[in-house]
Amino acid sequence: MMDTALLNSARALDAKHVVHPHTNLRTQPDKKPLMIMKGDGVFVVDDEGNRYLEAAAGLWCASLGFGNAxxxxxxxxxxxxxxxxxxxxxxxxxxxxxxxxxxxxxxxxxxxxxxxxxxxxxxxxxxxxxxxxxxxxxxxxxxxxxxxxxxxxxxxxxxxxxxxxxxxxxxxxxxxxxxxxxxxxxxxxxxxxxxxxxxxxxxxxxxxxxxxxxxxxxxxxxxxxxxxxxxxxxxxxxxxxxxxxxxxxxxxxxxxxxxxxxxxxxxxxxxxxxxxxxxxxxxxxxxxxxxxxxxxxxxxxxxxxxxxxxxxxxxxxxxxxxxxxxxxxxxxxxxxxxxxxxxxxxxDVVGHVKSLEPQFLAGFEALKDHPLVGDAGGVGLIGALEIVADKETKAMHDPSLNVMTIFENAAMERGLITRIIVNRVALSPPQIITAAEVEDMFARLRAALDDTLKAIAG
Ligand SMILES: Cc1ncc(COP(=O)(O)O)c(C=O)c1O
The missing domain is CATH 3.40.640.10 (Type I PLP-dependent aspartate aminotransferase-like (Major domain))
Structure with a gap:
């Protein structure tokens, strides 16, 4: 059970005292921090009970997931x-x-x-x-x-x-x-x-x-x-x-x-x-x-x-x-x-990654048909796709459209955490990920891309 009073107090203390890397220090205190409360294999759970498949392994690091007895x-x-x-x-x-x-x-x-x-x-x-x-x-x-x-x-x-x-x-x-x-x-x-x-x-x-x-x-x-x-x-x-x-x-x-x-x-x-x-x-x-x-x-x-x-x-x-x-x-x-x-x-971490690599790369390959996707690919269990405005010219979207923010939010809505780098969406899931979870990860990714396409079209 989450203690609501404790959580609210932690949020307030965060806004007042925590210096967050890679944020605008002037505006960050007004934003709601993403409070991650629990890890469960490749998933993390936030303070509202939302469960995310953490496809970035935190900062490319949580190889065994988010808790290990x-x-x-x-x-x-x-x-x-x-x-x-x-x-x-x-x-x-x-x-x-x-x-x-x-x-x-x-x-x-x-x-x-x-x-x-x-x-x-x-x-x-x-x-x-x-x-x-x-x-x-x-x-x-x-x-x-x-x-x-x-x-x-x-x-x-x-x-x-x-x-x-x-x-x-x-x-x-x-x-x-x-x-x-x-x-x-x-x-x-x-x-x-x-x-x-x-x-x-x-x-x-x-x-x-x-x-x-x-x-x-x-x-x-x-x-x-x-x-x-x-x-x-x-x-x-x-x-x-x-x-x-x-x-x-x-x-x-x-x-x-x-x-x-x-x-x-x-x-x-x-x-x-x-x-x-x-x-x-x-x-x-x-x-x-x-x-x-x-x-x-x-x-x-x-x-x-x-x-x-x-x-x-x-x-x-x-x-x-x-x-x-x-x-x-x-x-x-x-x-x-x-x-x-x-x-x-x-x-056998190496064998495990090798066994999932074909599925992981096929997941990226399949996304190349998506209207928003230019480049896509990787190696082992690290890869990325590039979101473009025009597949032919590889032109990126006008930054004022905030397409990457729209995508990132859509992915979160779909219960997926990815790593955004300019117009690239990187995946490097924990090395313990299973074949079923890789499938789930790409399904969520495609759904988030579809949501993004709809949002920018309409
Ligand atoms: C390739 C590489 N080298 C060095 C670092 C720095 O590591 P740390 O953040 O532990 O200082 C990172 C962090 O992401 C990294 O990706």
Whole structure:
């Protein structure tokens, strides 16, 4: 039973005191917050008892749905046993040691060291420092510049905001700092030239990257950062040959590759890592979100042997590795993450996603006949459709029509939560979703599109 007085008081307190990311802080207090009260598998329930199929897995993260008694038990037991200890100056705890070993064993070959952190932003922030630490160790301190892609998302700490290739994350903060470069995003549907094949488009992007590197001075470039599938950039899968061609350029100039697997890790793309799906050979991998099924704030930097050698040299030179957070290697978070990895093994998360992928992709394919849908597609259990005003020209709707808001509300009315990115509707449901629920998700999505079409026509 919901306690109405408590709820009303919470709403009032929210309006008065809570700073909500990604809202207009002037108008938000007048809006009714979406109070999510309960999770039930892939569904969440709000304060009015409305049930939503949460097809965005929250923020691409709730891989096991929105509650898990087994993880709760592990957290409670660990909190009772040893509720906190750090890993500074050689201290350790069992779950941290086991989790690091387990991550090394499921990582691609050559990732034998793990640095635990608390969020995706922290993992990328730390990986940036490690890139610089490495090049300093190797006597190339001038390698400072970092290349990411337009519309990429790597976090919102001061430095990762710079790496994030979305100008609106820089506006108002005096960012980015110098030394952050943005190359084109691989967005075949909208950015390929007429008649260009995927391979040709990939070759052009690789050539553009090489031009940028040469113009900047290859000896000044430290690393290239990439999400295997651009998540917040629109759930955009790379065109054929993209990573192969990009990596050839990076190898030519000895530029490190960091794979941001914060969304793509742990089965999302139909392999344990998005890097495997696309033949990426990164020097470091950052991961978070599904690492603990989003039930504890924990992330990790998986460090390739090449980078680790440099770190060892550097820490030896200065006497210690001077980097760490109070909560890195937190026993409770590590225990929950370790148990999450056990659950993935038992449920065969990769096999499960792979088995649903054909149905998931067919769902998108079928929607291409809808009058509002331009592009549609994905990989594994991540994908998106693009809402357009004209299928031929790919023109978007006039922003004043608020089509995406109309769609989002229609989807909510149909009991479906999606992720809207400009004119794209992304789906990345919890990895525990069943075939019946995938069918249900696409039925709700089509109904919401129909409702939107009716609303804008009439
Ligand atoms: C690809 C990617 N990297 C990094 C981050 C930042 O993670 P966090 O919000 O945990 O700091 C996100 C968050 O959505 C992400 O999608």
């Amino acid at each position: 087994r993880l709760a038990k592990v957290a409670q037991e660990m909190m009772t046993e040893i509720g906190y200890y750090h890993i500074f100056r050689g201290a350790s705890n069992t779950p941290t040691a086991q989790l690091s070993a387990q991550l090394s064993s499921i990582a691609p070959e050559g990732f034998n060291h793990v640095l635990l952190q608390c969020s995706g932003s922290e993992a990328n922030d730390t990986a940036i420092k490690l890139v610089w630490y490495y090049w300093n160790a190797k006597g190339q301190p001038q390698r400072r510049k970092l290349i990411s892609r337009d519309q990429s998302y790597h976090g919102t700490s001061t430095i990762t905001s710079c790496l994030t290739g979305k100008p609106r994350f820089h506006q108002g903060y005096g960012l980015p700092f110098d030394g952050f470069l943005y190359t084109a995003m691989p967005y075949y549907y909208r950015l390929a030239k007429p008649g260009e094949t995927e391979e040709e488009y990939s070759s052009r992007l690789a050539a553009e990257l090489e031009e940028m590197i040469i113009a900047e001075g290859p000896e000044t470039i430290a690393a290239f950062w990439a999400e295997p599938v651009l998540g917040s950039g629109g759930a955009i899968v790379p065109p054929k040959g993209y990573y192969e061609k990009i990596q050839a350029v990076l190898a030519k100039y000895d530029i490190l590759l960091v794979a941001d697997e914060v969304i793509c890790g742990f089965g999302r793309t139909g392999n344990m890592w998005g890097s495997e799906t696309y033949g990426m050979k990164p020097d470091m991998i950052t991961c978070a979100k599904a690492l603990s099924a989003a039930m504890q704030p924990i992330s990790a930097v998986l460090i390739g042997d090449r980078v680790y050698e440099g770190m060892k040299e550097q820490s030896d030179r200065f006497g210690s590795f001077t980097h760490g957070y109070t909560y890195a290697g937190h026993p409770v978070a590590a225990a929950v993450a370790l148990e999450t990895l056990k659950i993935y093994e038992e449920m």
